[in-house]
Amino acid sequence: xxxxxxxxxxxxxxxxxxxxxxxxxxxxxxxxxxxxxxxxxxxxxxxxxxxxxxxxxxxxxxxxxxxxxxxxxxxxxxxxxxxxxxxxxxxxxxxxxxxxxxxxxxxxxxxxxxxxxxx
Amino acid sequence: xxxxxxxxxxxxxxxxxxxxxxxxxxxxxxxxxxxxxxxxxxxxxxxxxxxxxxxxxxxxxxxxxxxxxxxxxxxxxxxxxxxxxxxxxxxxxxxxxxxxxxxxxxx
Numbered sequence: 339x340x341x342x343x344x345x346x347x348x349x350x351x352x353x354x355x356x357x358x359x360x361x362x363x364x365x366x367x368x369x370x371x372x373x374x375x376x377x378x379x380x381x382x383x384x385x386x387x388x389x390x391x392x393x394x395x396x397x398x399x400x401x402x403x404x405x406x407x408x409x410x411x412x413x414x415x416x417x418x419x420x421x422x423x424x425x426x427x428x429x430x431x432x433x434x435x436x437x438x439x440x441x442x443x444x445x446x447x448x449x450x451x452x453x454x455x456x457x
Numbered sequence: 458x459x460x461x462x463x464x465x466x467x468x469x470x471x472x473x474x475x476x477x478x479x480x481x482x483x484x485x486x487x488x489x490x491x492x493x494x495x496x497x498x499x500x501x502x503x504x505x506x507x508x509x510x511x512x513x514x515x516x517x518x519x520x521x522x523x524x525x526x527x528x529x530x531x532x533x534x535x536x537x538x539x540x541x542x543x544x545x546x547x548x549x550x551x552x553x554x555x556x557x558x559x560x561x562x563x564x
Contacts, residue, residue, distance in 0.1 A: 383544055385555070438503075444491075447501055450500060
């Protein structure tokens with residue numbers, strides 16, 4: 339059974355940093371593109387970043403480029419999102435999601451982890 | 458960036474009704490359009506990809522159609538578990554974008 343379990347969310351002050359993790363099981367992580375997608379409270383879905391299977395290619399939404407870094411450790415079966423210079427508008431539930439084949443179609447999602455940026 | 462506009466944003470319907478949600482893209486995206494269903498407090502669930510391909514395990518009352526800039530998701534006969542929020546998403550080009558969502562509520 340495919341499972342994605344996020345962790346690392348919490349309350350952080352503006353300007354602070356946080357590292358999210360996503361533990362993958364039930365499939366071969368090293369063969370899959372992965373993404374982070376977020377959802378602000380009461381709002382819609384927003385794609386944040388994607389990474390290719392070996393970690394050599396990354397894509398970001400403009401609003402986080404230069405502040406967030408997506409990475410992976412296939413030996414640890416884990417995906418990460420390093421978030422720096424956090425702002426109030428980064429407050430959201432962050433989902434880890436698996437891409438179907440090589441196309442950006444999200445066939446499995448984690449349960450999400452809440453990040454709150456507030457003083 | 459490709460913008461996706463869903464209509465309506467809110468829909469009230471009854472069990473057994475047939476409903477259609479529209480997603481319009483700001484430029485042509487061929488068939489690179491996906492539909493998700495989300496219930497409160499849960500992660501989105503994949504329903505339809507490549508505009509019209511039903512994901513395995515999704516009931517056949519769901520169907521998708523369209524290409525280019527206009528797409529639809531149809532539920533042929535609403536069931537109680539279908540009352541949720543629906544999102545379209547394009548994968549034609551980065552940045553990946555989602556529609557604003559359509560909230561489907563029980564009348």
